[in-house]
Structures are given as structure tokens and as C-alpha cells.
Amino acid sequence: MAAVFGLYSSSYGGDQLQFDIISFGKLEDSDGYFVESDLKKLLNTNGVSKKESPRLAYLISGTKGDSQRMMRTLQAVYHPRNQYILHMDLEAPPRERLDLTMSVKNDPTFREVENVRVMAQSNLVTYKGPTMIACTLQAIAILLKESLNWDWFINLSASDYPLMTQDDLLHVFSNLSRNVNFIEHTQIHGWKLNQRAKPIIVDPGLYLSKKSDIALTSQRRSLPTSFNLFTGSAWVMLTRSFVEYCILGWENLPRTILMYYTNFISSPEGYFHTVICNTEEFRSTAISHDLHYIAWDSPPKQHPLSLSIKDFDKMVNSSAPFARKFHKDDPVLDKIDKELLGRTSRFAPGAWCIGSSHDGADPCSLRGDDSVFRPGPGAKRLQELIEKLLSEEFRSKQCSPQS
Numbered sequence: 001m002a003a004v005f006g007l008y009s010s011s012y013g014g015d016q017l018q019f020d021i022i023s024f025g026k027l028e029d030s031d032g033y034f035v036e037s038d039l040k041k042l043l044n045t046n047g048v049s050k051k052e053s054p055r056l057a058y059l060i061s062g063t064k065g066d067s068q069r070m071m072r073t074l075q076a077v078y079h080p081r082n083q084y085i086l087h088m089d090l091e092a093p094p095r096e097r098l099d100l101t102m103s104v105k106n107d108p109t110f111r112e113v114e115n116v117r118v119m120a121q122s123n124l125v126t127y128k129g130p131t132m133i134a135c136t137l138q139a140i141a142i143l144l145k146e147s148l149n150w151d152w153f154i155n156l157s158a159s160d161y162p163l164m165t166q167d168d169l170l171h172v173f174s175n176l177s178r179n180v181n182f183i184e185h186t187q188i189h190g191w192k193l194n195q196r197a198k199p200i201i202v203d204p205g206l207y208l209s210k211k212s213d214i215a216l217t218s219q220r221r222s223l224p225t226s227f228n229l230f231t232g233s234a235w236v237m238l239t240r241s242f243v244e245y246c247i248l249g250w251e252n253l254p255r256t257i258l259m260y261y262t263n264f265i266s267s268p269e270g271y272f273h274t275v276i277c278n279t280e281e282f283r284s285t286a287i288s289h290d291l292h293y294i295a296w297d298s299p300p301k302q303h304p305l306s307l308s309i310k311d312f313d314k315m316v317n318s319s320a321p322f323a324r325k326f327h328k329d330d331p332v333l334d335k336i337d338k339e340l341l342g343r344t345s346r347f348a349p350g351a352w353c354i355g356s357s358h359d360g361a362d363p364c365s366l367r368g369d370d371s372v373f374r375p376g377p378g379a380k381r382l383q384e385l386i387e388k389l390l391s392e393e394f395r396s397k398q399c400s401p402q403s
Contacts, residue, residue, distance in 0.1 A: 053371045054173045056166075057083040057150040057240075059139040062158035063125070064092040067100040069158035069328050074116070076337070077156070078347045079166035080109075080370040083147045084116045085139050089125040091211050097122055109346075109364065117146065129203030129214050130267045132234075133258070140243045151178050153238045159325035160235075161333055163293065163340055164378025167350035169321050171375040172382045181239050181282065182389075184290040185232035185273040187400065196265045197229055198222075203262070214265070224260065227253070230273035230399070231266075233290035235324070238272065242282050246275060253279060277399035286398045287389050293318040294325075308332050316340070319385035321378070340378065350374055 355366030
């Protein structure tokens with residue numbers, strides 16, 4: 001339990017979470033002297049009525065030269081109900097990280113609502129390395145510490161952009177079980193077994209102060225026998241209960257798998273997937289979709305292509321709430337702002353924006369009730385996608401070799 005309490009005693013300030021109802025003596029309704037079952041009950045409660053409209057927690061990450069792109073993505077997905085944390089990695093110069101922090105601090109809406117944070121610690125993040133997972137888990141831990149009231153965690157990068165408003169997204173998810181995880185996955189097989197599961201890599205970001213590529217060792221290892229390996233998209237929408245399990249890991253499986261993926265190629269595309277599909281409590285909650293529109297190279301579908309105006313109709317027809325990847329200030333982003341988000345000022349407007357838009361004024365400068373939503377065409381598209389994903393035919397394939 002020392003590790004559990006230590007997690008919430010970081011240097012980020014604020015009061016620590018209180019676990020007052022947990023006793024280290026024998027507890028009523030617990031199995032002997034162990035607290036795991038009581039901890040589960042506490043974490044699954046969350047202190048939030050499930051009838052309340054949902055809240056989302058976003059991680060938006062970037063590197064050198066991404067500060068403006070991160071702010072644009074943040075403003076496009078902003079809603080007062082949600083929580084946001086930004087991470088700019090150590091490759092970005094201190095001046096740019098400071099500029100991003102000041103942009104958040106000086107925004108009157110962010111300052112008033114206090115739901116946007118910039119991670120004080122900048123981590124070195126290596127492409128395809130476990131440092132990306134470590135950074136994501138740190139962001140989740142901070143979000144858990146700072147706010148009790150959110151239901152799903154979503155990770156985005158500076159090259160992601162929404163295809164519908166937050167009112168669309170929150171409206172549809174208001175009628176969805178809070179136990180559904182969106183994580184594209186398949187059991188690892190074929191060429192990936194030899195090229196990803198058996199090689200042993202070292203991430204220099206774990207011990208160096210400057211970014212460099214992962215190092216491949218000459219040794220190879222056998223496949224694990226105590227758990228099955230899964231792979232999929234690195235972009236996820238995960239429930240609060242599942243990410244709490246990944247952080248606290250009362251059955252130790254998340255930590256065991258995390259240590260295994262320390263030397264795994266492209267671990268961000270396997271860690272959460274392997275944990276969820278090897279955990280009985282969460283296996284049935286995994287929906288194999290990442291809620292993104294991504295155009296892949298063909299073959300072998302390993303690198304996403306940059307999206308442009310010619311991809312606009314395909315993005316819309318996908319019904320996905322997000323798309324990637326985009327070049328900085330690509331004209332298609334302006335088209336998305338105008339035709340899909342209705343964004344003319346800082347934020348994509350929603351029912352919470354009750355100010356006047358006369359003479360180009362920002363309607364979101366005056367806030368109304370953030371639990372009221374004004375869904376548009378995006379909500380209809382997303383509803384159709386969700387209905388398909390929740391169909392028996394689609395769900396029967398989850399966490400199986402054919403998923």
C-alpha cells in the first residue's frame with residue numbers, strides 16, 4: 001500500500017486524495033486482512049452519480065515546434081465539463097514550453113474554470129519506446145489526483161483534430177455505459193510475433209537526456225506463457241475504472257505487463273491492449289475501435305498518411321470523432337472548423353456558450369450551464385457508429401485472435 005499512497009504524493013501540489021475509509025486492520029465485508037476488494041469498491045464508486053452527464057479527461061502531447069498546434073487542438077476539443085492536461089516533451093526548448101504554459105495561464109476561460117493543466121515535468125519520449133507509455137501513465141495519475149469527476153480518458157497528439165463538437169460527443173456518451181473502453185486490438189500473430197514480440201529493445205529515453213532512436217539488442221526472447229499478447233492502435237478512449245486499475249494494479253498484472261513492455265518494440269500499441277484482454281474484469285468491456293479516422297500506407301499499414309482536403313469526405317463518412325495526422329495549419333483544418341465544428345473564435349461553440357456573436361464577438365466568453373448540450377450532425381454520425389460497435393456481431397470478436 002505504500003506504493004499506492006506514494007503515487008499521490010508527487011510535487012504537483014494540491015491536497016492528497018484521502019483514503020479514509022480504508023483501514024489496515026481487519027475490515028468488515030473484506031476478505032481477511034487484505035484491502036484489495038475494499039479498494040476496488042472505493043475506486044468503482046468514484047463518488048459520481050451515473051445519471052450525471054459524462055466528463056472526459058484529455059491528454060494532448062507534443063514535441064519541439066508543436067506548441068501552437070497543441071493549443072489549436074485544445075481549443076477545438078475544449079468544454080468546461082472536461083479535464084485537460086498538456087505535455088510537451090523534453091526535446092522542445094524551455095522557451096516553447098514556457099510559452100505554452102503562459103498561453104494556458106493567460107486564457108481567461110482556462111483561468112476561471114481551472115480545468116487545463118500543463119505538466120510541470122517534461123519527459124523524454126522516444127517514438128516506439130516505453131517512455132511514451134510511462135508519460136501517459138503519469139498524466140493519468142495526475143488527472144486522477146487532481147479531479148475525481150471524469151469518466152473517460154482520451155489521448156491525442158498535436159497532429160490530431162476533432163471531426164465533431166464536444167456537445168456531439170458528450171450528448172452521445174450520456175446514453176452510453178460508463179464501462180465501455182474503446183481500444184482497437186487484435187491478438188498478436190504472424191510477422192509481428194517475430195518482428196515485435198521476440199526482439200529485445202532498449203529505450204535510450206530511460207537513461208539519456210537527449211532523444212535518440214531505440215536500440216535493438218542481439219538477443220531474442222521466447223513468447224510469454226502467463227498472458228497473451230495483443231496489439232492495436234496507440235489512440236484510446238479508456239474508462240476511469242480501467243485506468244485506475246492500470247495505475248494501482250491491485251492484482252499486479254498491470255505492473256508485470258508494464259515491465260515486460262519496457263523492452264518491446266512499439267509498446268504504446270500493446271500495453272493497454274494486453275492488460276485489458278488478460279483481465280477478466282475488463283475483457284468484456286473492450287470495443288475494438290480507436291474512434292479515429294486514419295489513412296494508412298499500403299502495404300504494410302505501419303505509417304499514417306498526412307490528411308488533406310482530398311480526404312475530407314472520407315473523414316466525415318467514417319463517423320469517427322477524431323482524425324490524424326495533419327500537417328500544421330493545413331487548409332483542411334480550416335474546413336473542419338467551418339463546416340464541422342462551427343468554430344470562428346477560440347473554441348468550437350456549444351450550448352455552454354451563451355454570449356453574443358455579434359460583430360465577431362466570442363460567444364464562449366460568457367458561460368452557461370455546461371450540462372446542457374446542443375448536438376448537431378456529428379452526434380447523429382457518432383450514434384450510428386456506436387450502434388454498430390455495440391452490435392453483437394462486432395462485440396463477439398473482442399479480445400479474440402480474430403478481433
